Amino acid sequence: MKAEIIAVGTEILLGQIVNSNASFLARQFADLGIDSLNQQVVGDNPERLEAAIQLAAGRAELVVLIGGLGPTADDISKQVLAHHLGVDLAYDEPARVKLAAYAKQQQKEMTPNNWVQAQLPAGAMPLTNTVGLAVGAVAKGATQQYVLLPGPPKEFQPMVLSALVPYLAAEIGHAPVLESRVLRFFGIGESALVTALQDLIAEQTNPTIATYIKDWEVTLRITAKAADHEAALALIAPMEAMIQKRVGAYFYGYGDDDSLAQEVVKALAAKQITLTAAESLTAGAFQSALGEIAGVSEWFKGGFVTYSNQTKAAFLGLDEAQIDADGAVSEATAKAMAAGALQQTQAGIAVSFTGIAGPGPSEGQPAGTVWIGLAQAGQAPTATLYHFPGSRQDVRGRAVKAGLFAVLRDLQNK
Amino acid sequence: MKAEIIAVGTEILLGQIVNSNASFLARQFADLGIDSLNQQVVGDNPERLEAAIQLAAGRAELVVLIGGLGPTADDISKQVLAHHLGVDLAYDEPARVKLAAYAKQQQKEMTPNNWVQAQLPAGAMPLTNTVGLAVGAVAKGATQQYVLLPGPPKEFQPMVLSALVPYLAAEIGHAPVLESRVLRFFGIGESALVTALQDLIAEQTNPTIATYIKDWEVTLRITAKAADHEAALALIAPMEAMIQKRVGAYFYGYGDDDSLAQEVVKALAAKQITLTAAESLTAGAFQSALGEIAGVSEWFKGGFVTYSNQTKAAFLGLDEAQIDADGAVSEATAKAMAAGALQQTQAGIAVSFTGIAGPGPSEGQPAGTVWIGLAQAGQAPTATLYHFPGSRQDVRGRAVKAGLFAVLRDLQNK
Numbered sequence: 001m002k003a004e005i006i007a008v009g010t011e012i013l014l015g016q017i018v019n020s021n022a023s024f025l026a027r028q029f030a031d032l033g034i035d036s037l038n039q040q041v042v043g044d045n046p047e048r049l050e051a052a053i054q055l056a057a058g059r060a061e062l063v064v065l066i067g068g069l070g071p072t073a074d075d076i077s078k079q080v081l082a083h084h085l086g087v088d089l090a091y092d093e094p095a096r097v098k099l100a101a102y103a104k105q106q107q108k109e110m111t112p113n114n115w116v117q118a119q120l121p122a123g124a125m126p127l128t129n130t131v132g133l134a135v136g137a138v139a140k141g142a143t144q145q146y147v148l149l150p151g152p153p154k155e156f157q158p159m160v161l162s163a164l165v166p167y168l169a170a171e172i173g174h175a176p177v178l179e180s181r182v183l184r185f186f187g188i189g190e191s192a193l194v195t196a197l198q199d200l201i202a203e204q205t206n207p208t209i210a211t212y213i214k215d216w217e218v219t220l221r222i223t224a225k226a227a228d229h230e231a232a233l234a235l236i237a238p239m240e241a242m243i244q245k246r247v248g249a250y251f252y253g254y255g256d257d258d259s260l261a262q263e264v265v266k267a268l269a270a271k272q273i274t275l276t277a278a279e280s281l282t283a284g285a286f287q288s289a290l291g292e293i294a295g296v297s298e299w300f301k302g303g304f305v306t307y308s309n310q311t312k313a314a315f316l317g318l319d320e321a322q323i324d325a326d327g328a329v330s331e332a333t334a335k336a337m338a339a340g341a342l343q344q345t346q347a348g349i350a351v352s353f354t355g356i357a358g359p360g361p362s363e364g365q366p367a368g369t370v371w372i373g374l375a376q377a378g379q380a381p382t383a384t385l386y387h388f389p390g391s392r393q394d395v396r397g398r399a400v401k402a403g404l405f406a407v408l409r410d411l412q413n414k
Numbered sequence: 415m416k417a418e419i420i421a422v423g424t425e426i427l428l429g430q431i432v433n434s435n436a437s438f439l440a441r442q443f444a445d446l447g448i449d450s451l452n453q454q455v456v457g458d459n460p461e462r463l464e465a466a467i468q469l470a471a472g473r474a475e476l477v478v479l480i481g482g483l484g485p486t487a488d489d490i491s492k493q494v495l496a497h498h499l500g501v502d503l504a505y506d507e508p509a510r511v512k513l514a515a516y517a518k519q520q521q522k523e524m525t526p527n528n529w530v531q532a533q534l535p536a537g538a539m540p541l542t543n544t545v546g547l548a549v550g551a552v553a554k555g556a557t558q559q560y561v562l563l564p565g566p567p568k569e570f571q572p573m574v575l576s577a578l579v580p581y582l583a584a585e586i587g588h589a590p591v592l593e594s595r596v597l598r599f600f601g602i603g604e605s606a607l608v609t610a611l612q613d614l615i616a617e618q619t620n621p622t623i624a625t626y627i628k629d630w631e632v633t634l635r636i637t638a639k640a641a642d643h644e645a646a647l648a649l650i651a652p653m654e655a656m657i658q659k660r661v662g663a664y665f666y667g668y669g670d671d672d673s674l675a676q677e678v679v680k681a682l683a684a685k686q687i688t689l690t691a692a693e694s695l696t697a698g699a700f701q702s703a704l705g706e707i708a709g710v711s712e713w714f715k716g717g718f719v720t721y722s723n724q725t726k727a728a729f730l731g732l733d734e735a736q737i738d739a740d741g742a743v744s745e746a747t748a749k750a751m752a753a754g755a756l757q758q759t760q761a762g763i764a765v766s767f768t769g770i771a772g773p774g775p776s777e778g779q780p781a782g783t784v785w786i787g788l789a790q791a792g793q794a795p796t797a798t799l800y801h802f803p804g805s806r807q808d809v810r811g812r813a814v815k816a817g818l819f820a821v822l823r824d825l826q827n828k
Contacts, residue, residue, distance in 0.1 A: 011626045013450045015441030016635070018434050022455070027429030036427045037462060041436070041453035048451060055469075071605035072625065073615065111609050131804060152627065154808070210430050283705025284698025287719045291697025294773060294806060302725030304718060305701045311716030311759070315729075345725065359708060392708060
C-alpha cells in the first residue's frame with residue numbers, strides 16, 4: 001500500500017508551526033510497512049486542497065489529510081473531501097452527543113461551524129477523538145481510501161495510535177509483520193552513539209536501526225520484518241544484545257512513551273523509597289517532571305524551590321554565611337542543599353540542583369556549570385559537576401534529565 | 415513572487431527526521447512577503463524529484479530544493495536540477511579549494527561523490543556554505559529561479575540567513591512591504607475568539623487575520639501589505655484597536671517569542687514586587703515557568719512544592735487537621751496555602767495551586783477541578799475555581815497559565 005500525507009494549514013506554509021504531525025505519521029507508516037513516496041503541504045484554500053487530493057489520489061491508495069477539522073471558517077478539510085467524494089456531511093452521533101455535552105458543561109453558544117466538528121463525509125467510518133471534539137474519519141472512494149485527522153498534536157497522536165494504526169494494521173493483515181523496539185538513552189550524544197554502533201548501522205538490513213534525538217535524549221529504534229511476531233522478535237533480540245553491550249551504560253528504558261521520570265517513579269515504587277528535591281537552577285522543573293507521572297504522590301510528597309541564598313538558608317536550614325563563603329554554585333552548597341532537604345522532609349533520597357543557567361556567566365563561572373547533589377539517610381551526601389552546552393532552556397532541561405538519570409542509577413544499584 | 419519548497423530526503427518520508435527546514439524557510443518567505451502556496455516532500459529518487467520540480471515550476475516562480483547536496487550516493491538534488499535545466503555540473507572554484515584543503519587536512523580519500531559537493535549546475539550563482547562543504551546555488555531557468563540548499567540545519571540556516579535572504583530581498587526590492595503584529599491571548603478558546611471577530615475575519619483583505627493555538631493559548635497575527643513600513647503599520651493599528659475592543663480582556667502581550675511568564679516578570683519588575691508559590695497539583699511547573707526567564711531571580715526568591723497534606727502543613731505552617739477537614743482541593747486550602755507561603759517568605763504576592771490532575775476523579779471531585787489562590791500583604795487571600803478539560807498534562811499546563819494570567823492581571827491593576 002502506498003500512502004500520501006497532505007498537511008493542511010496556512011500556518012505551516014507561513015512557517016508558524018513545524019509540520020511534526022507528518023513526521024509522526026510517516027514513522028507509523030514505516031513501521032506498518034506502508035510506503036510513502038510523497039508528502040504535500042497546502043493552505044486553507046478549497047481549490048488548492050482539492051488539487052492536492054487529486055494529485056495524491058493519482059499516485060497513492062491511502063490519502064491522509066491532517067488538520068482543518070476545527071470549528072473555524074478556515075477549517076475546510078472535511079468539506080473539501082466530501083465534495084471530492086461527491087457526498088454530503090453527516091453527523092457522527094457519538095461525537096454529536098459529546099459536543100452537545102461539552103457545550104452544555106461550558107455553557108457555551110455553539111456556532112454552526114462548531115457543530116461541523118461532529119460531522120463526517122456520509123458513509124465514512126469515524127475515528128474517535130479521545131482528547132478533543134473534532135472527530136476523524138476513514139472514507140472509502142472508488143479505489144482510494146481517505147483519512148481525516150485533526151491538526152493539534154495532542155489530539156492527532158492519540159487518534160493515530162489508538163484508532164488509525166489498528167485499522168490499517170487490520171487492512172494490511174496479509175503483509176509481513178513489522179516489529180519495532182525503541183531503546184532510550186541519556187548521557188550520550190547521537191554522534192557518539194552512532195560511532196559506537198558504526199558497523200551495525202553500516203551493515204543493517206533486517207533488522208534496521210534508526211536513531212533520533214529529542215529533548216536532550218537519544219532514542220534508537222530497531223525494526224524487524226518477518227512472517228510473524230515471534231520471528232520478528234527473534235531478529236530484534238540479538239541486535240539489541242549487541243547494542244546494549246556497547247552503550248548499555250546510557251540505556252534507561254523502552255518505548256516511545258517512556259520517560260526518565262516514569263522510570264524513576266517505577267524504581268521508587270519498586271524500592272519503596274520516597275524522594276524530595278531542593279532546586280535552585282531548575283526552579284521546580286525536576287519536581288514538575290515527576291508530577292507528570294500519575295501515581296507519583298505516593299513517592300513524592302513535596303520539596304523546595306530555593307532560588308536565593310536566603311531561601312536556601314530559610315527553607316533547608318542552611319547557614320547563609322556558609323553559602324556565601326562556599327558560593328551558591330559549588331560542591332559544598334549542592335551537598336548541603338540535598339542534606340537539608342532530606343533533613344526537612346525525612347524522605348528516603350533528596351536531590352539538589354544549583355548552577356548557572358545563563359545567558360552569560362555568573363559568579364565567575366560559565367553558563368552551563370551545574371552541580372547536582374544526592375543525599376540519603378545514613379550516607380554522606382555526594383555531588384557531581386556537569387558542564388551543559390546550549391541555551392538557558394537547554395541547560396535547565398539537561399540538568400533535570402541528568403538529575404533523574406542519577407537518581408535512577410542510584411535506585412537501580414540499591 | 416510565489417515560492418515552493420521541496421524537501422528532498424527519504425528520511426523525512428520515513429519520519430526519521432522532522433521537516434523543520436521547510437518551516438524555517440517558510441517564515442523567511444513570509445517575512446519577505448513571498449507567497450508560498452504549496453510545499454512538497456519527496457525521497458531520494460531521481461524520477462520523483464524531477465516530477466516534483468516540474469510540478470513546482472508550473473505553479474511558482476521560485477523553486478527551492480532542500481537537502482541532497484551531500485557526498486553519498488543518495489544525494490541527487492544537484493544532478494537532477496542540472497538535468498532539469500539541461501546543463502552540466504561545473505566546479506565552484508572556492509568550494510573546490512576548500513574541499514581539497516579539507517581532504518588534505520583529514521588525510522581522507524575523496525570519492526567522486528565527495529567532489530560533487532563543490533559543483534553547481536553550470537551558470538548558477540553559488541551560495542557559500544560557512545559551516546559545511548556542500549555549496550548551495552541559485553540557478554535561473556527560462557522563467558523560474560531554482561535554489562539548492564543543504565539539508566543539515568546547522569548548514570542550512572546560516573546559508574538561508576546570510577546568503578539566500580539578502581539575495582531575495584534585493585531581487586524583490588520593488589515588492590510591497592509586509593508587516594505583521596502578533597497578539598497573544600489566554601483564557602479564551604480559538605473558536606470563541608474567532609466568533610467574537612467573525613465579521614472582521616470574513617471581510618479581511620488587507621490586513622489579514624490568522625489565529626492559531628499552541629500550549630493552551632490563542633495567538634492572532636495581523637498582517638498588512640503596503641508600499642512601506644509606516645503605511646503597513648497604519649493599516650494594522652485600526653484593526654488591532656477593533657480586536658482589542660472585543661477581546662482585549664484576554665490579551666496579554668505581543669510577539670511570537672513572548673510568554674505569560676515573560677509578562678509576569680516584566681510586571682513584577684515594573685511594580686517592584688516579589689513573588690512566591692505553593693504548588694500541589696502543578697508540582698513546581700509554575701515556578702519553573704518563571705525560572706525560564708533570565709533575570710527573574712530578583713523577583714522570585716523561592717517557593718514550595720507541597721504534594722501531600724503533611725508537606726502543606728510542615729512547609730507552609732498550616733494545620734494538617736484543618737486541611738483534612740476542608741479537603742486538600744478546596745477554596746479554604748488554596749487560600750491557606752497562599753497565605754502560608756506569603757507568611758513563610760515575606761514575598762509581595764503568593765500564588766497557590768491545588769487540584770485534581772487526573773486521570774480520573776479524586777476525593778469525589780472530577781479531574782480538572784483546580785483552585786488557584788492569591789495572597790498579598792494586608793489583604794484577605796482569595797481563590798478561584800477552574801474546571802480544565804483534557805489530559806493530566808493539559809490540566810497541569812492550563813493551571814500554570816491560569817496562575818500566571820491571574821498574577822499578571824492583579825499586578826496590572828495595582
